Amino acid sequence: MLAFFLIGFLVHLVFFAAIFDIYFTSPLVHGTTPHRVPRAPPAKRLVLFVADGLRADTFFELDTEGQTRSPFLRSVIEHSGSWGVSHTRVPTESRPGHVALIAGFYEDVSAVAKGWKENPVEFDSVFNESKHTWCWGSPDILPMFAKGASGDHVYTHMYPPEKEDFAAEDSSKLDTWVFNEVKNFFEYAKSNETLSNKMKADQVVYFLHLLGLDTNGHAHRPKSREYMENIRTVDKGVQEVVLLFEDFFENDKKTAFIYTSDHGMTEWGSHGAGHPSETLTPLVAWGAGINGRQPGSNQQFQDDFLQEWKLNDVRRLDVNQADIAPLMASLIGVPFPLNSVGILPLEYLNNTDQFKAECMLTNAVQVLEQFKVKMTHKKKNTLTFLFNPFKSLPLSKEQDMFRTVRLYIQQHQYDEALSTYHLLPVIFIGAGVMITLFLMIQSCPWTYYIYCLLPVTVWYAVIKEFRVIKNIINLFSTFPPTKSIGYLLFFILGIETMVMSFFCREVLSLGLVAFAGWPLQSKLFYRNKAMSLSWIFFCFTLALFPLMPVVGRSPNITLVTGAGLLTVICTLVFCTSIKMAKQQIFEATVKKSVYVAQSLIIVLSLYIVNTTHSSLAFKHGVPLINQIISWTILASSLLIPLISSTFLFQRLLSIYLSLMSAYLLFSTGYEALFPLLLSCLTFVWISLEQETIQFHDISPVPKLSQMDFAQKVDTTQIRQLRLDDIRRSYFFIFFIVTAFFGTGNIASINSFDPASVYCFLTVFNPYAMGALMMWKILIPFVIVMCAIESIQVSTQLSSNSLFLIVLLISDIMALHFFFLVKDSGSWLDIGTSISHYVIVMSMTIFLMLLSRLAEILTTWRIRLQGKIKQHFT
Numbered sequence: 001m002l003a004f005f006l007i008g009f010l011v012h013l014v015f016f017a018a019i020f021d022i023y024f025t026s027p028l029v030h031g032t033t034p035h036r037v038p039r040a041p042p043a044k045r046l047v048l049f050v051a052d053g054l055r056a057d058t059f060f061e062l063d064t065e066g067q068t069r070s071p072f073l074r075s076v077i078e079h080s081g082s083w084g085v086s087h088t089r090v091p092t093e094s095r096p097g098h099v100a101l102i103a104g105f106y107e108d109v110s111a112v113a114k115g116w117k118e119n120p121v122e123f124d125s126v127f128n129e130s131k132h133t134w135c136w137g138s139p140d141i142l143p144m145f146a147k148g149a150s151g152d153h154v155y156t157h158m159y160p161p162e163k164e165d166f167a168a169e170d171s172s173k174l175d176t177w178v179f180n181e182v183k184n185f186f187e188y189a190k191s192n193e194t195l196s197n198k199m200k201a202d203q204v205v206y207f208l209h210l211l212g213l214d215t216n217g218h219a220h221r222p223k224s225r226e227y228m229e230n231i232r233t234v235d236k237g238v239q240e241v242v243l244l245f246e247d248f249f250e251n252d253k254k255t256a257f258i259y260t261s262d263h264g265m266t267e268w269g270s271h272g273a274g275h276p277s278e279t280l281t282p283l284v285a286w287g288a289g290i291n292g293r294q295p296g297s298n299q300q301f302q303d304d305f306l307q308e309w310k311l312n313d314v315r316r317l318d319v320n321q322a323d324i325a326p327l328m329a330s331l332i333g334v335p336f337p338l339n340s341v342g343i344l345p346l347e348y349l350n351n352t353d354q355f356k357a358e359c360m361l362t363n364a365v366q367v368l369e370q371f372k373v374k375m376t377h378k379k380k381n382t383l384t385f386l387f388n389p390f391k392s393l394p395l396s397k398e399q400d401m402f403r404t405v406r407l408y409i410q411q412h413q414y415d416e417a418l419s420t421y422h423l424l425p426v427i428f429i430g431a432g433v434m435i436t437l438f439l440m441i442q443s444c445p446w447t448y449y450i451y452c453l454l455p456v457t458v459w460y461a462v463i464k465e466f467r468v469i470k471n472i473i474n475l476f477s478t479f480p481p482t483k484s485i486g487y488l489l490f491f492i493l494g495i496e497t498m499v500m501s502f503f504c505r506e507v508l509s510l511g512l513v514a515f516a517g518w519p520l521q522s523k524l525f526y527r528n529k530a531m532s533l534s535w536i537f538f539c540f541t542l543a544l545f546p547l548m549p550v551v552g553r554s555p556n557i558t559l560v561t562g563a564g565l566l567t568v569i570c571t572l573v574f575c576t577s578i579k580m581a582k583q584q585i586f587e588a589t590v591k592k593s594v595y596v597a598q599s600l601i602i603v604l605s606l607y608i609v610n611t612t613h614s615s616l617a618f619k620h621g622v623p624l625i626n627q628i629i630s631w632t633i634l635a636s637s638l639l640i641p642l643i644s645s646t647f648l649f650q651r652l653l654s655i656y657l658s659l660m661s662a663y664l665l666f667s668t669g670y671e672a673l674f675p676l677l678l679s680c681l682t683f684v685w686i687s688l689e690q691e692t693i694q695f696h697d698i699s700p701v702p703k704l705s706q707m708d709f710a711q712k713v714d715t716t717q718i719r720q721l722r723l724d725d726i727r728r729s730y731f732f733i734f735f736i737v738t739a740f741f742g743t744g745n746i747a748s749i750n751s752f753d754p755a756s757v758y759c760f761l762t763v764f765n766p767y768a769m770g771a772l773m774m775w776k777i778l779i780p781f782v783i784v785m786c787a788i789e790s791i792q793v794s795t796q797l798s799s800n801s802l803f804l805i806v807l808l809i810s811d812i813m814a815l816h817f818f819f820l821v822k823d824s825g826s827w828l829d830i831g832t833s834i835s836h837y838v839i840v841m842s843m844t845i846f847l848m849l850l851s852r853l854a855e856i857l858t859t860w861r862i863r864l865q866g867k868i869k870q871h872f873t
Contacts, residue, residue: 009848015814016841028105028123029377032369034335037362039355041333042289043256045204046126047245048328050101051234052094052138053214053271054261056085056280058222059231060309069228070235072242073259073284077314079293081257081286082348084317085305086324088263092271092278094214097262097321098141102126102207104325104340124338126328127154130205132198134185136178137209138164140764157181164215166754167762169619171215172230178208179237186248200249203332208241210234215764217265218754219616222277256287256331260324269755283319289331291350319345330359336366487723494730495809498737499816502836505546505741511734512543524691531687538681545674545742555668555755557613563672564606564664568599570680571657594644598657601640605633605664612759622762630665630759634775637662642862646710648790652683655786655857659779665759666776671743675780678739682787685731689791692724707794709858725797729805732788733813736843739780781846785854799851806847814840 051059059070068074077083088097089106100106103125127133127145133154135142142156159177189195198204212230220226238259245255261281265271271278286292296315299306306312319327322342329336330344344363349356375389479487494511501507516539519525519532575595608626615622637658644654656679663675690704754764757772792802817837 012841012848016838028339029370029373030122032338032366032373034124034129034338035362035366035369036335037330037333037355037359039333039358041202041331042254042351042355043287043331044202044252044254045199045206045245045249045256046328046332047206047208047241047255047257047287048101049208049234049238049241049257049259050098050210051213051231051259051261051282052141052209052211053217053263053265054231054234054282055222055264055277056261056282057277057305057308058227059261059282060305060311062310063228069231072235072239076284076286077293077311081284082291082294082317083282083284083311083314084319086260086281086283086319086321088279088281088321090272090274090279092263092273094141094262095144098145098209099123099125100321100342101260101262101324102145102328102337104322104337104342106322106341124340126325126334126337127205127207129203129329129334129337130332131201131203133205133207134199135207135209136181136185137207138174138211140164140211141209142207157185161765162763164211164764165621165762166215166219166764167616167619167621167758168215168219169621170226171219172212172226172233174215175210175212175230175234175237178210179240182206182208182241183244186244189248203334205328205332210237213261214265218269221269222265222267254288256289256328257285258324258328259284281321283324285327285348289350291348294347315347317345317347319348326359326363336363338366339370340366341370491726491730494734495812495816498734499813501546501737501741502817502839508546508734508738508741509543512539512738515539515731515734519688522692524688528688528691531684531691534684535681535688538677538684542674542677542681542738542742545670545677546738548670548743550743555613556670557610557668559670560609560664560667560672561606563667563676564602564660566673567602567657567660567676570676571595571599571653574653594640594654595657598640598654598661601633601636601661602657602664604629605661608633608759609664609667616758616762622758627760633665634662634760638857639862641857642860646708646859646861648686648704648707648709648794649683651709651858652686652786652790656783659782663776663779666756666772666779668755674743675783678735678742678780679783682735682783686787686790686794689728690794693795704794709789709793710861725795725802726805728788728791728795729802729809732784732806733809735784735787736781736847739784740777740839740843742780778846778850781850782853782857785847785850786858789851789854789858803851810840810843810847 059073062068088100096106103123105123125145127135131153133145134157135145135155136157137159139158139161142158146154146156159174163174163177165171189199213227213234216224216226216230242257249255260283263271264276264278264281266273266275266277294315294317296306296311296313299312299316301316301318306316320342322340323345324342325340326336326342326344327348329340330349342363344359346356346360349359379389477484497507497511501511516536519535525532608629612622612626615626640658641651641654644651656675660675660679664672687704754762754769756776757769760772761768788802791797792799814837817833817840821833821837
């Protein structure tokens with residue numbers, strides 16, 4: 001069994017890692033030459049304000065009284081600057097957003113492995129190309145640009161991480177801290193000649209990272225009073241900083257200002273996915289080199305924002321987020337970031353036509369430079385007779401093109417020069433497609449050896465388990481051909497249903513409704529009506545969850561309280577029914593103490609949840625004692641079941657109660673009911689499966705009440721596969737998928753709500769919060785795993801045989817998503833297709849690990865001091 005587990009784990013781990021090796025390698029190239037505009041820049045310094053988590057609509061719209069929340073910036077839009085909407089890309093997180101703004105490219109998603117806080121690869125940025133850059137703000141953002149800079153010219157001023165507290169009374173203090181630090185910095189510079197000279201040099205950048213809006217949005221939602229007031233606070237702070245610069249630099253008209261955001265936020269206070277509320281952010285630019293107010297007439301956009309925002313008469317200039325980096329480089333005359341793919345937004349520049357043409361030519365050369373380096377690397381690592389250069393842009397044509405552009409500029413024919421420029425981004429994209437076609441024949445990394453040798457190991461495992469495969473073939477050969485084809489079609493339909501559930505959660509409801517008819521189809525209904533009716537009831541009840549909105553949008557602590565109390569009542573009913581049946585072997589001393597203690601822990605969890613959210617509502621923070629108790633309950637949730645009896649129903653009840661006490665601490669709404677109903681359904685499932693065994697077997701079958709997880713398995717009693725075993729495996733996989741998508745979807749994973757972990761911590765910590773959210777997701781998995789462990793014991797089926805069928809079904813699903821992975825289209829489409837594959841492969845790997853955890857939870861026993869007296873009733 002151990003060798004089987006290790007080989008299976010290794011195979012699926014390699015398949016899981018392969019998709020990252022293919023799709024998540026860094027797209028950046030190194031060794032390119034920097035290029036700058038050969039003309040005097042309009043600005044000596046640039047001030048970049050990034051209001052983290054600011055939505056475009058919330059910023060531009062007027063309030064209920066028809067007044068703007070940002071009077072200063074609104075005045076800039078209407079009189080002295082240019083504005084538009086900056087379109088971000090998924091994942092809408094802080095790190096990728098800031099990389100796009102400051103480095104000009106959309107960072108590869110592999111950065112998530114480092115929490116979006118560190119550089120997965122080195123890259124160039126506007127900060128790195130500047131002479132000096134001063135930054136103020138969050139310790140989550142500033143260090144990654146300071147680490148990536150060459151030299152020591154990027155200076156950071158950060159508040160302690162403890163200040164990023166979602167339970168803080170007013171998170172706008174984070175922004176106030178930034179503005180106050182900037183004021184103190186300028187005040188100090190007046191008395192420090194060395195610092196003052198650095199600040200008055202050319203090519204200087206000042207970066208103000210304002211995290212208050214993001215923190216208030218997570219804690220109170222973007223429509224809250226706190227979020228709206230934070231917008232006013234930021235606007236006032238920006239105005240004060242602008243006046244500060246004008247005073248310090250004696251109003252020399254050489255300062256350019258840019259105000260934008262890294263990402264938006266959903267109505268329920270999350271971000272990470274591709275909803276317009278997350279991808280649309282504001283952009284306001286003014287000062288040196290920036291066009292002033294441009295009249296707008298007959299502006300055509302796919303949205304109705306101009307009318308909603310009352311800005312019809314001012315020209316709106318939308319950009320892609322990565323376009324802001326070349327804009328900043330042009331304004332202060334630094335080289336364009338080497339890895340930038342942004343296209344200079346010409347409409348924002350206020351300068352001569354010659355300067356604009358030179359800027360765009362530099363932008364084109366910089367983009368083409370990346371293509372040339374990649375082409376050289378490809379040619380070097382490809383067999384000569386297989387290398388096929390990109391025919392649309394041969395070296396001779398490239399040189400002729402730039403000679404033509406340069407000639408147009410010298411002859412002041414700027415329109416002709418611009419028309420040539422716009423072909424280059426298309427050519428660069430085409431070159432990337434051409435390069436990927438020859439990926440297989442370039443110099444192979446060591447991982448390719450694993451991919452080639454792995455089939456040998458896989459086929460060895462297949463041959464070793466040939467007996468199981470032969471049993472399946474023999475099983476189907478006993479049926480008439482039409483019946484076998486019917487079973488096969490039904491099996492395929494079942495798998496396709498689970499695949500469809502990844503795209504539409506509601507499909508799970510249809511599957512659960514179909515499951516409800518199982519007792520009627522199998523004639524179990526006439527053998528045990530009570531259990532059959534319970535199965536039908538819980539299937540229909542559980543089918544409601546995929547139809548509900550995604551968890552996190554509307555917290556409801558009352559439902560959490562109701563779920564906890566209902567759990568205690570169900571426990572009391574269950575124990576009473578067993579006692580009345582007088583068939584169970586009880587370990588009375590342990591039973592009473594363990595189950596009473598677990599029921600009290602559930603009540604304690606309810607108290608913690610209610611007092612925590614009440615304290616947060618009054619902005620008093622989370623009491624320390626609540627956090628200590630929450631962590632204690634979480635840590636003990638996997639230990640307390642080991643004290644209980646190992647008899648099947650007693651141990652399962654103890655496991656479910658412990659997991660429920662922990663799950664309540666993570667719950668904010670209706671999802672608290674989900675593990676309770678899932679546990680009830682699995683109890684009924686175990687009982688009905690025992691009925692099927694009794695129906696088919698001639699020999700007597702032990703009763704569930706007498707089964708002990710700790711007893712050694714009698715290998716002589718292990719039976720061969722039956723058709724029902726395939727159904728059991730399918731039920732198991734379907735319940736696993738239901739456990740994953742029952743209360744959420746892909747977006748709810750990418751866009752996690754920190755409110756779920758407030759009982760444990762409120763200070764932002766991506767690793768700790770991510771681990772807690774992962775455990776919340778895994779709790780329903782563990783419930784289902786313990787159920788299948790019970791069924792495997794009660795039906796006397798080989799764990800190898802059952803698990804092989806499970807892996808076969810899950811791998812067929814994974815094969816679907818492997819071929820559905822996209823490498824073209826929008827980033828959202830590509831990311832979603834990869835997420836589907838990763839989830840299925842992760843599920844397969846976690847099933848192997850969770851099977852071991854379920855075995856430990858069901859079979860291990862921690863015996864207390866003293867001999868436990870057994871009572872037979």
